[in-house]
Amino acid sequence: MMKRYRFDTKRLQVIFEDSVLDKFQSSTQRYSRDHERGGLLLGRIFPDENKIVVVEATNPAILSSDPTNICVDLEDANAYMLRRWEESDKKITYIGDWHTHPEKNPSPSLMDKFTFFDTYRKSHIDQNLLLCAIIGTNPSLKNGIWLGAQSKFELHRLHRTMHNHKFYSK
Numbered sequence: 001m002m003k004r005y006r007f008d009t010k011r012l013q014v015i016f017e018d019s020v021l022d023k024f025q026s027s028t029q030r031y032s033r034d035h036e037r038g039g040l041l042l043g044r045i046f047p048d049e050n051k052i053v054v055v056e057a058t059n060p061a062i063l064s065s066d067p068t069n070i071c072v073d074l075e076d077a078n079a080y081m082l083r084r085w086e087e088s089d090k091k092i093t094y095i096g097d098w099h100t101h102p103e104k105n106p107s108p109s110l111m112d113k114f115t116f117f118d119t120y121r122k123s124h125i126d127q128n129l130l131l132c133a134i135i136g137t138n139p140s141l142k143n144g145i146w147l148g149a150q151s152k153f154e155l156h157r158l159h160r161t162m163h164n165h166k167f168y169s170k
């Protein structure tokens with residue numbers, strides 16, 4: 001299916017609003033018994049500028065979880081996303097997913113990579129990429145958040161700038 005909004009993943013800029021970083025900070029797996037957390041990323045897309053602004057990290061209902069797994073209630077997650085989309089006059093849209101890892105410098109597992117690709121393939125989205133954010137035990141650290149952009153053929157990592165809320169391709 002042709003995507004209406006096309007980004008150049010090699011020149012992508014992603015900005016997280018403060019409230020999203022606050023949500024990440026309060027969702028970390030600080031203790032070994034803490035369960036994995038996660039949900040959707042909602043944002044505004046600016047394909048002409050190759051820019052995405054993440055405005056919300058959602059907390060959908062969780063069907064089951066443990067320290068290394070999470071099963072999100074997709075019906076609940078999708079219903080909330082549609083509501084936000086309509087309320088925002090179709091400006092705020094689904095742009096990816098986030099989940100936590102119990103490690104300081106998080107990176108995607110093999111299963112994560114498979115899931116990112118599978119989610120991209122199955123999602124009915126108008127843009128040619130989805131963001132994947134993995135939140136470590138201290139997201140305020142430079143490498144405390146792993147961010148990638150999944151397109152049809154590749155998973156492209158984005159790097160954090162000195163401005164803590166900005167990520168760029170390079």
Ligand SMILES: [Zn+2]
Nearest residue numbers: 101108109112
């Ligand atoms: Zn993971």
